[in-house]
Amino acid sequence: MVIKGETLLELIKQIAKKPRVAGTKQNDKVRNILIKKLESLDYQIRIQKMSFTGWKLIKKPKLKVNGKQINVLSVVWTGSGKVKGKLVKISNIKTFEVYEWHRWKILDKNKTQGYIISREDMVWMQLIDKKSKKPYFMVDTDICKKLNKGGSFYVEGSVKSKFIKNLSIKNIITKNNEKNKIIICCHYDSFYGAPGANDNASGVASVLELAKRHKNNKRLQFIMFDAEEWNKYGSYSYVRSLKKNQLRNINVLINIDSTGSKIGKLYIIASKKFNGLIKTAFKKLKEKVKISNQLRPPFDFWPFAKKGVGIIHFGSSPYNHFHKPSDTYNKLSEKNIKKVVKIVDIIIEILC
16 A cells, blocks of 8 residues: 555545545645655656636525425536526536536526526536536426426525635646656546545545556556546646647556445446457456447546547446535445556556
8 A cells, every 4th residue: 555554445534534626725735645645655746737716605505496495406616696587498508528407597587697407317516617607506306307397487596606716726747758658547636515535535545556556667657637526627737738749658548536336336438449458457357347438528538538548447336425425435345446456457567
């Protein structure tokens, strides 16, 4: 382990004591811990710093539909204020470039006061990709179904939030200028209000463990991205900073995100050219594997894949605590996390 006698779950517990939202003091504190751990393994660290606008919920949202108080969630990176008016169905909206939500505008005297978004199958506290001056409200699945049936709906509600400007976020990058290098990465921030044990302290612990095991391998580069929970802000910023020849120097990007679910099964998303490599690694473990070659968001590999970089992504599903205060270390399986570390070990051995 990175620290003698420290288990992966103990490390996750240390990282995931509190929410570590991008731009906050807690995220700064965790980042400094991670830098020290990498430096203790003799890695040279480069920090990529980016400007960032954060967000804070001051007063929780309230919403009535046709006079009845309903359950409602905040939508991060939206405005605040009081709203009232009739609902009008408009075009759907996508968040994280992949999750599609039904959307209604709250209309009063032909002026848009705010928006409601939802899905008929699932909802969770979510972020819209671009900042909105108007408030958004997310309602439960049962309300979504009622709204989709049509009819006349009048809503009134309120929420208070604010944008926090002039913050900074920082990617943690081990220095490596080798050609044909292998990047092993994760994100270290958590979603608003969530301690993020699985999402993604599990990935952080895995990357630190791999950094320890392979600290003498000059082909490896380790990156911990900030602000993944803000539509991959950190990884997009990193990819934009790379020149074409630097992108060509990446043989494969291995991303580890949320692999600790006790009830979940391991899944792999990968560029098709790595199918044989992955199957060989699983064969050594005497296990079979299913691989999806459908590369799509919302993960940190996506900005790389868009530029033609080959990727392998590890995750686990289902998990019932994403983006919730209940995403704590005691929900995780260390065995499942170690399994991913072992598979990546074998992939590294084959490639190197």
